[in-house]
Amino acid sequence: MSEWWTYRLTSFLLFSPRTYHRLFELYNLAIWPAQLAGVTIGLAIVALLIGHRAHRDRIVAGLLALCWLWVAWAFLYQRYAQINWAATWFAAAFAFEALLLAASGVFAGRINFSPPPGPGVRIAATLIAIVVVGYPLLAPLAGRPWTAAETFGVTPDPTAIATVATLALVRGCVRGLLLIIPLLWCAIAGATLWAMATASG
Amino acid sequence: MWNRRQALHAMAAAGVSAALRPSLAQVQPRALLTRPIPSTGEALPAVGLGSWITFNVGDDPVARDACTEVMRNFVETGGRMIDSSPMYGSSQDTIGYGLRKAALTGRVFAADKVWISSGAEGREQIERSRRKWQVNRFDLLEVHNLLDWQEHLPTLFAMKAAGQLRYVGVTTSEGRRHRDLEQIMRSQPLDFVQVTYNPVDREVEERILPLARDRGIAVIVNRPFRQGALLHALARQPLPPWSADIDCTSWAQFVLKFIVSHPAITCAIPATTSVAHVRENMSAASGRLPDTAMRQRMIAAVERG
Numbered sequence: 001m002s003e004w005w006t007y008r009l010t011s012f013l014l015f016s017p018r019t020y021h022r023l024f025e026l027y028n029l030a031i032w033p034a035q036l037a038g039v040t041i042g043l044a045i046v047a048l049l050i051g052h053r054a055h056r057d058r059i060v061a062g063l064l065a066l067c068w069l070w071v072a073w074a075f076l077y078q079r080y081a082q083i084n085w086a087a088t089w090f091a092a093a094f095a096f097e098a099l100l101l102a103a104s105g106v107f108a109g110r111i112n113f114s115p116p117p118g119p120g121v122r123i124a125a126t127l128i129a130i131v132v133v134g135y136p137l138l139a140p141l142a143g144r145p146w147t148a149a150e151t152f153g154v155t156p157d158p159t160a161i162a163t164v165a166t167l168a169l170v171r172g173c174v175r176g177l178l179l180i181i182p183l184l185w186c187a188i189a190g191a192t193l194w195a196m197a198t199a200s201g
Numbered sequence: 202m203w204n205r206r207q208a209l210h211a212m213a214a215a216g217v218s219a220a221l222r223p224s225l226a227q228v229q230p231r232a233l234l235t236r237p238i239p240s241t242g243e244a245l246p247a248v249g250l251g252s253w254i255t256f257n258v259g260d261d262p263v264a265r266d267a268c269t270e271v272m273r274n275f276v277e278t279g280g281r282m283i284d285s286s287p288m289y290g291s292s293q294d295t296i297g298y299g300l301r302k303a304a305l306t307g308r309v310f311a312a313d314k315v316w317i318s319s320g321a322e323g324r325e326q327i328e329r330s331r332r333k334w335q336v337n338r339f340d341l342l343e344v345h346n347l348l349d350w351q352e353h354l355p356t357l358f359a360m361k362a363a364g365q366l367r368y369v370g371v372t373t374s375e376g377r378r379h380r381d382l383e384q385i386m387r388s389q390p391l392d393f394v395q396v397t398y399n400p401v402d403r404e405v406e407e408r409i410l411p412l413a414r415d416r417g418i419a420v421i422v423n424r425p426f427r428q429g430a431l432l433h434a435l436a437r438q439p440l441p442p443w444s445a446d447i448d449c450t451s452w453a454q455f456v457l458k459f460i461v462s463h464p465a466i467t468c469a470i471p472a473t474t475s476v477a478h479v480r481e482n483m484s485a486a487s488g489r490l491p492d493t494a495m496r497q498r499m500i501a502a503v504e505r506g
Contacts, residue, residue, distance in 0.1 A: 014290045019264065
């Protein structure tokens with residue numbers, strides 16, 4: 001990119017805030033009631049993390065992988081890529097994260113979460129619960145319709161945030177590898193929201 | 202060579218057909234300002250329609266229909282040039298949808314770009330763009346932001362020679378790569394260049410615009426309102442009373458009249474999703490234009506804002 005120093009964050013914004021939020025409205029209408037499944041999976045992850053069930057670690061990793069794969073295909077590739085050509089790459093990254101979670105957690109059994117009832121587990125579980133239940137409320141609180149709500153498991157931002165909170169409980173070096181894409185997404189999503197706020201004046 | 206439809210549309214754009222088309226006469230009381238494309242003399246209305254961000258609405262049916270109304274009103278008020286790029290997300294699809302739905306295909310000057318880092322894939326991208334627009338051919342294709350221009354320009358010139366394209370150009374924006382642009386303007390037989398120009402961003406006045414006049418190259422102006430930020434800033438102060446002397450009733454018209462009154466400028470391409478705004482923009486291409494002294498006053502007024 002020539003003269004890169006002349007570019008601002010808003011230079012990379014391809015769409016208006018109105019189009020971005022309408023994207024969620026149309027997506028939510030198209031996938032309803034999948035949002036309920038997303039919330040159920042999120043709350044199930046919370047219950048699993050604070051409980052002592054057998055195969056807890058494999059099930060949580062599998063549920064997260066399922067959510068990342070769904071978001072990659074149904075939201076990023078099918079929807080977001082319509083207004084942002086970079087979303088095809090985002091979809092590939094989300095699918096890769098799903099693969100990592102499934103391979104290391106479900107099949108290899110390398111994802112081991114901290115056992116309850118430590119303070120770390122309580123904090124992470126509380127944060128995940130807040131994201132799962134509270135994130136959909138942000139749209140109406142910001143004056144947008146309920147139908148524009150972003151829900152864990154079916155949209156990228158709450159899925160990435162809750163995944164970061166979940167992976168914070170993972171012991172061992174696999175955690176760093178698994179956190180790369182969720183943290184990168186949080187940075188990209190934050191930059192997008194900031195650019196939209198700036199562009200809106 | 203123009204066909205009958207194109208000739209009729211040019212007459213409509215010039216206000217000549219007002220008596221024949223009462224509905225147009227109502228919305229277009231004054232003759233529309235046109236500029237000749239230097240390489241052919243073809244007249245082009247001085248205000249066009251951009252699609253950056255505004256037409257990137259995905260498959261949202263409500264937003265697509267709203268964009269169609271913008272295009273319909275743009276053409277009804279005499280507009281012709283619609284500009285897009287493969288970089289603009291779904292904007293090309295939106296334009297194609299609108300052209301077909303409002304039966305505007307053939308009534309617009311279709312301007313698009315090639316934007317891909319491999320010259321070998323240029324033709325394939327152009328064909329994808331053409332299918333999205335649903336037009337037989339583009340009137341103008343430009344190399345977007347000079348990306349791989351050494352490879353794309355021969356392709357575009359070959360297409361022009363084969364009658365698959367009418368005009369060839371290159372684009373930059375926000376003052377980037379002006380030295381490269383200047384070199385290309387001197388060395389290539391371009392019909393068009395596209396640059397950023399408005400009362401605040403006037404760097405092109407020094408070298409690019411004089412060179413365009415010398416070389417007989419048409420100039421399209423992007424970001425006339427700095428993506429809305431300029432109008433947002435100007436809205437804090439009232440329009441100067443002397444704006445009435447050049448038939449301005451809004452800051453948007455004020456800025457557009459400043460741009461199109463430069464003798465090197467062929468067409469400004471503001472983007473909007475609002476029917477009211479597109480009609481307001483088009484009305485800037487009629488009535489009186491500022492002279493040199495008035496242009497200096499306009500710069501001072503904008504810089505105060």
